[in-house]
Amino acid sequence: MDGIRLLATQGGITDEIMVFPSTVKKAGEKDDPYSLAFAIPNNTPGLKFLSRETFDYGKNSYDHPLGSKFEEGDTIVAFDNVLVPWDRIFILEDSTICNRAFAETNAVVHMTHQVVAKDIAKTEFLLGVVLTLMDSIGIDGFQHVKDKGTEIMLTLENMKSHLFRAEHNAKLDQWGVMTPDFEALNAARNWYPRVYPRLAEILRILGASGMMGIPSYDDFNSEEIGPILHRAMQGKNVEGFERVQIFRLAWDLTMSAFGSRQTHYEYYFFGDPVKMGMAYFDQYDKEKYKDMVKDFLKREDIARPSAIGNKLNV
Numbered sequence: 001m002d003g004i005r006l007l008a009t010q011g012g013i014t015d016e017i018m019v020f021p022s023t024v025k026k027a028g029e030k031d032d033p034y035s036l037a038f039a040i041p042n043n044t045p046g047l048k049f050l051s052r053e054t055f056d057y058g059k060n061s062y063d064h065p066l067g068s069k070f071e072e073g074d075t076i077v078a079f080d081n082v083l084v085p086w087d088r089i090f091i092l093e094d095s096t097i098c099n100r101a102f103a104e105t106n107a108v109v110h111m112t113h114q115v116v117a118k119d120i121a122k123t124e125f126l127l128g129v130v131l132t133l134m135d136s137i138g139i140d141g142f143q144h145v146k147d148k149g150t151e152i153m154l155t156l157e158n159m160k161s162h163l164f165r166a167e168h169n170a171k172l173d174q175w176g177v178m179t180p181d182f183e184a185l186n187a188a189r190n191w192y193p194r195v196y197p198r199l200a201e202i203l204r205i206l207g208a209s210g211m212m213g214i215p216s217y218d219d220f221n222s223e224e225i226g227p228i229l230h231r232a233m234q235g236k237n238v239e240g241f242e243r244v245q246i247f248r249l250a251w252d253l254t255m256s257a258f259g260s261r262q263t264h265y266e267y268y269f270f271g272d273p274v275k276m277g278m279a280y281f282d283q284y285d286k287e288k289y290k291d292m293v294k295d296f297l298k299r300e301d302i303a304r305p306s307a308i309g310n311k312l313n314v
């Protein structure tokens, strides 16, 4: 097998790579050559992982609280004459089986359940950082600051409601696997990429210059400037070393190379939100809402004015 897959998160640090089409194949036989799924060990001869530079700079966890621990890597995966053994192939050049696999295994439903649970945990953490930052510099009394906090809270509560509906309506599927309600999860996975960049933006707006005024651990450890910084960097409710620790966390969540990637990741990792949104529109059950409006308009029983003719042209 030859070819290149553009981006794989955690490529090269897992034991195996699984390759499968991420969308339903609609073009019939024309899609057959692109309908394949398999899993092989990462050290299979000819399989190459071209990793981007790391965003963990080997610094301590005060300087890079997130990047030093949670960098996950992204790679371009190249297949250079790779032999995929028959017993590792799930689907080969058959778009019908490929599409049935998506519909019948509920794989996307379970993937999305995990993603929405992650989104909630991430939003909880981000809200915690925003609230801690507000406390540290005493800005939570201002109207727009409260309102921005509320935006994050509403996002969190919305996502929790989606997850609750998904789990509350879960049913056993035809294989006996408890399967959440996809309607709720599908709405959540389409919505979150659109709001996450705004959550990161709120943290940046509230952090202001504090996001750049971030001396390092070594600076605080210096006999010469450490005590000056500790006093100069204080916030309303915290001392300098602790205030900078909070702002370094906020920076690493949204503005460092690690943080910027997080925002980019949340927007794109499940697919292009625009294309996903188009697919969402197409599959949405729209008729019942249009019928509701038709019924409403009919209820008044308004006769067409004779001046424009009694019969409809359409």
Ligand SMILES: Cc1cc2nc3c(=O)[nH]c(=O)nc-3n(C[C@H](O)[C@H](O)[C@H](O)COP(=O)(O)OP(=O)(O)OC[C@H]3O[C@@H](n4cnc5c(N)ncnc54)[C@H](O)[C@@H]3O)c2cc1C
Pocket: 007, 008, 009, 010, 022, 074, 261, 264, 265, 268, 269, 270, 271, 272, 274, 275
């Ligand atoms: C950090 C990160 C991690 C990722 N991890 C993984 C992973 O682990 N596994 C994996 O499989 N993928 C992964 N991806 C890839 C992800 O699925 C793609 O980025 C996503 O599907 C968008 O595709 P693309 O990057 O090729 O953008 P493109 O398709 O090149 O799109 C670029 C821009 O052009 C617009 N555009 C392109 N075509 C059209 C069109 N027909 N109509 C309208 N607009 C169009 C898009 O809206 C977008 O704004 C990751 C991406 C990122 C950023």
